[in-house]
Amino acid sequence: MTPTHPVAMPPTITPLGTSALLFEAPGREMALGTQQRMWALAREAGGWPEVREAVPGMNNLMLSLVRPPRVLRDIEARLRAAWAAAEPLPLEGRVVELPVVYGGAGGPHLADVVAHTGLSVDEIVERHSTPLYPVYALGSHPGYCYLGGMDPRIATPRRKVPVLSIPAGAVSIGGAQTGVSASAGPSGWNTIGSTVMRFFDPAQDPPALLQPGDALRFRVEKVIR
Amino acid sequence: MIEILSASALATVQDLGRVGALQWGVGTSGAMDPLALAAGNVLLGNDDGAAAIEVPVFPFQVRFSEDLAFALTGADCAARLDDTPLMPWWVAQARAGQVLTLGLPQGTGWRASRAYLCVAGGVDVPAVLGSRSTQLRGDFGGHEGRALRQGDVLRAAAPGNGRHASGFGLLPPALALPLVLDGVPAMRVLPAAEYAHYTEASRAAFWAGEWKITAQSDRYGYRLAGTALEAADVVEMRSHGIVPGVIQVPPGGQPIVQMRDAQPSGGYPKLGTVIEADLWRLGQAPIGSRVRFIETDWDAAVAALEQTHAWLADARRLADLYRRQRERTRA
Numbered sequence: 001m002t003p004t005h006p007v008a009m010p011p012t013i014t015p016l017g018t019s020a021l022l023f024e025a026p027g028r029e030m031a032l033g034t035q036q037r038m039w040a041l042a043r044e045a046g047g048w049p050e051v052r053e054a055v056p057g058m059n060n061l062m063l064s065l066v067r068p069p070r071v072l073r074d075i076e077a078r079l080r081a082a083w084a085a086a087e088p089l090p091l092e093g094r095v096v097e098l099p100v101v102y103g104g105a106g107g108p109h110l111a112d113v114v115a116h117t118g119l120s121v122d123e124i125v126e127r128h129s130t131p132l133y134p135v136y137a138l139g140s141h142p143g144y145c146y147l148g149g150m151d152p153r154i155a156t157p158r159r160k161v162p163v164l165s166i167p168a169g170a171v172s173i174g175g176a177q178t179g180v181s182a183s184a185g186p187s188g189w190n191t192i193g194s195t196v197m198r199f200f201d202p203a204q205d206p207p208a209l210l211q212p213g214d215a216l217r218f219r220v221e222k223v224i225r
Numbered sequence: 226m227i228e229i230l231s232a233s234a235l236a237t238v239q240d241l242g243r244v245g246a247l248q249w250g251v252g253t254s255g256a257m258d259p260l261a262l263a264a265g266n267v268l269l270g271n272d273d274g275a276a277a278i279e280v281p282v283f284p285f286q287v288r289f290s291e292d293l294a295f296a297l298t299g300a301d302c303a304a305r306l307d308d309t310p311l312m313p314w315w316v317a318q319a320r321a322g323q324v325l326t327l328g329l330p331q332g333t334g335w336r337a338s339r340a341y342l343c344v345a346g347g348v349d350v351p352a353v354l355g356s357r358s359t360q361l362r363g364d365f366g367g368h369e370g371r372a373l374r375q376g377d378v379l380r381a382a383a384p385g386n387g388r389h390a391s392g393f394g395l396l397p398p399a400l401a402l403p404l405v406l407d408g409v410p411a412m413r414v415l416p417a418a419e420y421a422h423y424t425e426a427s428r429a430a431f432w433a434g435e436w437k438i439t440a441q442s443d444r445y446g447y448r449l450a451g452t453a454l455e456a457a458d459v460v461e462m463r464s465h466g467i468v469p470g471v472i473q474v475p476p477g478g479q480p481i482v483q484m485r486d487a488q489p490s491g492g493y494p495k496l497g498t499v500i501e502a503d504l505w506r507l508g509q510a511p512i513g514s515r516v517r518f519i520e521t522d523w524d525a526a527v528a529a530l531e532q533t534h535a536w537l538a539d540a541r542r543l544a545d546l547y548r549r550q551r552e553r554t555r556a
């Protein structure tokens with residue numbers, strides 16, 4: 001469970017204009033137990049008539065609204081009550097294994113992670129490829145997964161100057177998080193390796209390969225030093 | 226059918242946006258000026274959300290390969306059908322072979338930056354995940370998931386629509402629903418979660434200052450330049466859902482307003498959100514121009530949205546009435 005006392009500490013609810021509400025669990029950490037309660041809240045609130053979509057973030061939830069209610073009090077009270085009652089929803093989906101080539105041309109910032117952490121390439125690769133990473137949420141771009149579970153010893157700050165485009169399949173570290181780009185685009189994260197996987201296909205139903213509760217594992221295919 | 230004759234990049238097929246796909250990481254896309262897109266459709270008797278061509282770079286030219294009713298809304302581009310000048314926010318009837326040319330946006334006081342070319346029945350591209358809007362990141366939706374190019378050919382979904390009812394128009398919402406502060410186009414902003422983390426001086430400067438829309442502004446986001454905003458304490462954010470209109474403040478203190486192609490999640494502190502009812506005003510603000518922000522609250526933001534909906538409903542009522550009268554006259 002969460003290290004905080006979620007019922008005692010109130011969550012915050014703030015508007016994002018009139019088209020969405022943001023519900024945030026107290027605290028700043030990213031705990032799996034809290035996330036499991038957020039999944040439960042998303043399932044509940046996603047069924048309310050004024051809610052178009054209930055979208056989990058990292059220990060938070062955005063409700064996009066069909067139309068803005070006249071007053072916020074009612075939906076805010078329902079959210080608080082549903083959160084207080086929410087039990088962790090232990091989603092356990094499938095595990096997808098991704099072969100990763102660490103370093104080399106596909107991992108241009110591995111050296112920056114070495115420099116920041118003081119660990120060797122092998123130590124970083126081992127720590128990165130050991131955990132099973134639960135998918136907490138989807139966001140950022142089509143098919144992209146926010147993952148929990150990275151070893152904090154390889155945490156590396158986001159880059160001061162974002163890279164204009166990193167390719168699909170880029171495996172990267174940003175702060176205490178790691179992830180895999182689903183398509184080419186700008187990124188402030190440190191790219192340490194590359195993999196090949198189609199995370200998103202608009203012709204499929206559902207279009208995203210993974211959903212919250214699924215998990216990723218990185219298998220070391222090769223290390224280029 | 227219409228053929229794109231100009232080489233100017235960045236024109237895209239858009240509708241009112243893709244909703245309901247956030248769970249897969251897919252943002253909304255859609256017209257930067259949804260009111261202009263909907264109004265163009267109203268003029269043609271289309272559904273509000275039929276797809277149109279959004280044109281941000283001029284001149285822009287297309288050739289009609291069939292008789293086709295079309296409407297032009299958004300920026301006033303001194304449009305010509307062959308050599309005949311067209312009114313802005315107007316429906317016209319093209320004959321096969323005619324060429325439509327959109328020139329540079331003009332206008333004193335309020336000059337818009339994007340034009341919408343709506344056609345009878347809407348632009349006929351496949352709906353992907355419930356929308357015809359172009360999703361550039363991921364390359365789907367719109368026309369082949371990309372911006373339009375010279376030589377592209379687009380079909381109108383119902384070329385027969387609106388055939389007998391051209392030659393009328395609407396008063397643009399910039400005139401009907403003006404919002405200007407000290408002579409500068411303004412948008413109302415609802416404070417967001419991290420508003421209170423900014424210093425009192427920064428909050429005051431945000432409301433009092435003029436914000437320049439820098440050249441690094443596009444469908445993804447508008448990077449603004451003005452007095453740097455300072456947070457009283459550093460907030461470490463967890464990634465969370467965001468919507469178009471959210472004003473993020475990166476560490477440098479110069480705000481970025483998320484626009485239609487913005488990613489659907491973010492982690493920068495949020496000062497506020499340009500309200501849904503006013504986002505079209507910002508979507509039309511040209512690069513290099515200046516805008517002001519007006520603090521609002523939930524009640525006023527909801528009322529503003531209702532006012533926008535009422536304007537559109539009124540436009541539809543008048544357009545339908547005019548079309549019926551024209552049809553009767555012909556019968």
